[in-house]
Amino acid sequence: GSVTSAPPIWYHQFLCDLSKYFVAILRAKGTLRPPERQALFGPWELIYGASQELLPYLEGGRWGQGLEGFCNHLELYTQFAANVERSRTILQEQLKKNKHFRRFVRLQEGRPEFGGLQLQDLLPLPLQRLQQYENLAVALAENTGPNSPEHKQLTRAAQLISETAQRVHTIGQKQKNEQHLQRIQALLSGRQAKGLISGRWFLRQGWLLVVPPRGEPRPRMFFLFSDALLMAKPRPPLHLLQSGTFACRALYPMGECQLHRVFGHSGGPCGGLLSLSFPHEKLLLMSTDQEELSHWYHSLTLAISSQKN
Structure with a gap:
């Protein structure tokens, strides 16, 4: 019941709004150089594309088929996770030294679509969402009888999404450890x-x-x-x-x-x-x-x- 009740419309909308109000406008205005823009957002637009593809399946209750197709895009989440640290650094650097960018970000953050969240809060959303996709796929697989035509698709999807979530978690742990080492480095003369x-x-x-x-x-x-x-x-x-x-x-x-x-x-x-x-x-x-x-x-x-x- 509750698992399948709410398709991830709000999340999809966030992906869409951030692509529209941040990525696309920054690309058009050239406020950031392309390498910096790419480092800041990573594969955000591709993740948005994958979500766009999945949405009609979820809304139509065709879970197995939708999640099976979605699994072709899981590598994007690993890439996104590997880029998190660099993205955070670029954001801090650019907010500090690029006043046009700073003004632009503050202006866009003020839009009602973002509900008072700052860009730094919005950027990690896909990784939090991956966790929810995992929960969804696992719950659906468990609640689908082995005779159902979707059972195989859902079981496979649950396994692949879980493996990706685990990889993403490991990347996060390594990044945290790296931060600790840098901090300790600074303490030891x-x-x-x-x-x-x-x-x-x-x-x-x-x-x-x-x-x-x-x-x-x-x-x-x-x-x-x-x-x-x-x-x-x-x-x-x-x-x-x-x-x-x-x-x-x-x-x-x-x-x-x-x-x-x-x-x-x-x-x-x-x-x-x-x-x-x-x-x-x-x-x-x-x-x-x-x-x-x-x-x-x-x-x-x-x-x-x-x-x-």
């Missing part, structure tokens, strides 16, 4: 910092207290990747060039780590420590926040098990 983190998979970062064999616990910033734990020390605030950055102190391989929780440690208010043993060194880590320590324990466990496989 020193020539070797770049080599230390490029190509790694980021999991967590935060302050923890390192408990030495003697003396007071010292706060250190830790960056956990799937294969390594990086310990860094804040640069002194008086260090003019590198204030607010961290110097890498050690890089521990997670594949060689043995992790234990040490409870009932009387020295700290948190009542617990994490003990990390490596072949040549042992780290005792403490946090005044019990919940934070649990999160770290979970993330470290995840990293260690990912290295065992």
Whole structure:
């Protein structure tokens, strides 16, 4: 019932309006150079074309045939996802430095068709929509009996759309990870910092207290990747060039780590420590926040098990 009740008219209208009021006018006016315009919108118009093709089938209840045809266009969504980061960068750059473009965008965003949404909110819509197509195809396939002529079409479509949605998700995860690495790169000063983190998979970062064999616990910033734990020390605030950055102190391989929780440690208010043993060194880590320590324990466990496989 509810799955098939609302054909995606509003979404199709958005695709249409953005093509009409942004892409087409920008092409005609030449406010952006073609390479920038293409990078900003990616295969938007082709996705609009695919939606246009699908719509009459959905409106006529010919789901199987419509979705089967739609699957020929799924590659567009992967391309669109791969371009998201570049598109966002171009949009920010052009809004900053191209005042004609900035004025044009603000003017078009004010149109009632866009319901107060900004261009940056509108651009990711096709990827959100893909998720809904997946839900639709899966639900239809499940609710269509094996004897129905559409069963095969719908099952195949559900599978193909799910695979594409998974690819799109993976692309998004990689882009997020890349952003984390760039951010961490900026925090770590020193020539070797770049080599230390490029190509790694980021999991967590935060302050923890390192408990030495003697003396007071010292706060250190830790960056956990799937294969390594990086310990860094804040640069002194008086260090003019590198204030607010961290110097890498050690890089521990997670594949060689043995992790234990040490409870009932009387020295700290948190009542617990994490003990990390490596072949040549042992780290005792403490946090005044019990919940934070649990999160770290979970993330470290995840990293260690990912290295065992």
